[in-house]
Amino acid sequence: MRKYFILLGLVILLCYLSNFIHAQEEKIILENKFGNVTFSHKLHTESISCQICHHKGLDSPKCSDCHTKDTEVNYMSAFHRKCIDCHKEKAKGPVSCNDCHKK
Ligand code: HEC
Ligand code: HEC
Ligand code: HEC
Ligand code: HEC
Incomplete structure (x- = not known):
């Protein structure tokens, strides 16, 4: 039984980690009433270090x-x-409202 739980824990950890890697590849969609903003995390991380945006570290992304x-x-x-x-x-990169906020 205990082995089973350890295994389950590992599977959950793996899912979590792959999510983390995935997050850097996918487009991030930030939803709001004014119009959703979509941006490519991947494109941005190619030349910009994580800390520039996640300026207090990645514990709370x-x-x-x-x-x-x-x-x-x-x-x-x-x-x-x-x-x-x-x-x-x-x-x-976009600077005017509607180039970021898409209805
Ligand atoms: C150009 C700015 C920018 C850069 C550079 C950047 N991020 Fe992000 N990242 C964001 C924004 C914005 C979000 C969404 C935050 C939110 O939902 O409040 C985000 C979300 C995340 C998330 C959470 C994903 C989710 O779906 O909740 C993780 C993990 C993350 N970033 C890791 C990284 C790592 C690792 C790097 C460096 C390789 C990095 N980020 C570089 C802006 C950036
Ligand atoms: C762990 C907490 C924390 C997280 C997460 C965080 N910030 Fe901040 N941020 C702060 C604090 C504290 C300040 C100082 C000003 C204040 O007290 O509001 C600040 C200041 C700023 C400033 C103004 C000063 C500057 O550096 O230009 C900007 C812009 C900013 N944050 C953007 C972001 C963005 C974008 C994200 C997500 C990618 C983010 N922050 C995530 C805590 C955080
Ligand atoms: C430190 C610099 C930097 C920061 C911070 C930054 N960007 Fe950008 N962004 C760029 C550059 C440079 C480009 C152009 C990339 C290219 O065309 O090669 C770009 C392009 C874009 C584009 C068009 C390409 C795409 O991803 O679809 C969008 C949308 C965008 N940025 C949104 C955002 C959003 C939203 C944030 C804040 C969470 C942000 N950017 C933060 C530098 C930055
Ligand atoms: C570089 C992209 C970008 C540009 C340009 C931009 N915004 Fe935003 N804006 C964002 C992001 C990212 C957020 C926060 C994430 C979210 O909730 O969608 C935001 C949030 C907002 C919010 C708050 C939404 C809320 O739920 O609190 C309003 C209102 C807003 N923007 C209006 C504007 C207006 C008006 C302009 C033009 C003067 C503008 N924005 C230009 C990216 C942009």
């Missing part, structure tokens, strides 16, 4: 774990500042 509508840097400006500032700086 979701920005919403820390940035809510009540924090100093709120949920929306966390994304807008991070994403748009870099696109402007590099003169690459």
Whole structure:
């Protein structure tokens, strides 16, 4: 019985890990009322290090774990500042509302 549980644990761990790797390949879709934002995690990770975006480390990869509508840097400006500032700086990637937010 105990062996069975260890095995089960390993399977769950593997699923979790493959999810983690998968996450870096897939398009990330951030849903909101204003229009969903889709961006390629893979394309971005080719030339940008994880820490630039996940600036507090990867223990909590979701920005919403820390940035809510009540924090100093709120949920929306966390994304807008991070994403748009870099696109402007590099003169690459979308900067206007509808190029990111698709209805
Ligand atoms: C250009 C910015 C950017 C870079 C670079 C980046 N990420 Fe992300 N990552 C994001 C955003 C945005 C999300 C979605 C966060 C959310 O849902 O709040 C995310 C989500 C994730 C998630 C969670 C996936 C999920 O489906 O919940 C993991 C894991 C992750 N990133 C790992 C990494 C790793 C590892 C690297 C470096 C190889 C990396 N990220 C580089 C922006 C980035
Ligand atoms: C573990 C907590 C945590 C996570 C997760 C996190 N942040 Fe932050 N972030 C902070 C804190 C703390 C500050 C400082 C300002 C404040 O207190 O609101 C900050 C500041 C910022 C700032 C303004 C300063 C700067 O560096 O330009 C931006 C932009 C930002 N975060 C974007 C993001 C994005 C995008 C994500 C997700 C990819 C993210 N953050 C995930 C905690 C976090
Ligand atoms: C540190 C710089 C940097 C950051 C941070 C960054 N981007 Fe980008 N982004 C780029 C560059 C450079 C390109 C152009 C890539 C190319 O065409 O080779 C790009 C392209 C894009 C594109 C068009 C290609 C695609 O992925 O479909 C979208 C959409 C995009 N970014 C969304 C975002 C979002 C949303 C965020 C914030 C979560 C973000 N970016 C953060 C640099 C950045
Ligand atoms: C580089 C891509 C990008 C551009 C350009 C951009 N946004 Fe966003 N915006 C995002 C991301 C990413 C989020 C946060 C993730 C989410 O909830 O979809 C967000 C969040 C928002 C939210 C908050 C949604 C919520 O649920 O709290 C609003 C409103 C918004 N944006 C409006 C705008 C407007 C207006 C413009 C043009 C002035 C604009 N955005 C330009 C990427 C972008």
